[in-house]
Amino acid sequence: MNKNKKKNVQLIIDNNLCCGCGACEGMCPTKAIIIDITKSYRPVINETSCTKCGICYQICPGKGWPALSWARSLVDRNTYWDDNYGPAYDCFLGKSADDNIHLQAASGGIATSLVILHPRSGWPQVAP
Ligand code: SF4
Ligand code: SF4
Numbered sequence: 001m002n003k004n005k006k007k008n009v010q011l012i013i014d015n016n017l018c019c020g021c022g023a024c025e026g027m028c029p030t031k032a033i034i035i036d037i038t039k040s041y042r043p044v045i046n047e048t049s050c051t052k053c054g055i056c057y058q059i060c061p062g063k064g065w066p067a068l069s070w071a072r073s074l075v076d077r078n079t080y081w082d083d084n085y086g087p088a089y090d091c092f093l094g095k096s097a098d099d100n101i102h103l104q105a106a107s108g109g110i111a112t113s114l115v116i117l118h119p120r121s122g123w124p125q126v127a128p
Pocket of ligand 1: 009012013017018019020021022023024025043056059060061062
């Protein structure tokens with residue numbers, strides 16, 4: 001057995017950790033990974049073409065980077081882990097109070113309204 005063989009993302013897929021980002025397909029040097037989005041966002045690995053270089057596994061976001069400790073150190077030390085959303089500080093529900101934004105947005109327009117309200121956004125340009 002070749003001692004240099006490394007893991008590929010099949011381990012991620014088998015453990016239901018793939019989010020279908022496509023990074024592995026783009027990075028594989030032997031084109032052994034195919035994502036056929038007409039069927040699924042899950043990668044399919046051609047094990048015959050795979051050299052077990054390990055690149056796909058190395059760059060895969062699904063293998064579990066230390067999201068919570070990262071968020072606690074960079075965002076807020078009170079960040080907690082939510083099984084549905086990952087690292088979370090708090091949870092809110094809302095929609096834009098501006099009907100023009102709300103009715104054109106896919107998710108209630110809250111993100112657009114927050115950008116507009118943010119004092120440093122500089123947008124939209126409004127007449128004094
Ligand atoms: S890089 Fe990981 S999460 Fe992204 S498609 Fe490949 S296996 Fe899935
Ligand atoms: S281990 Fe290397 S060759 Fe095999 S699928 Fe991943 S990136 Fe491609």
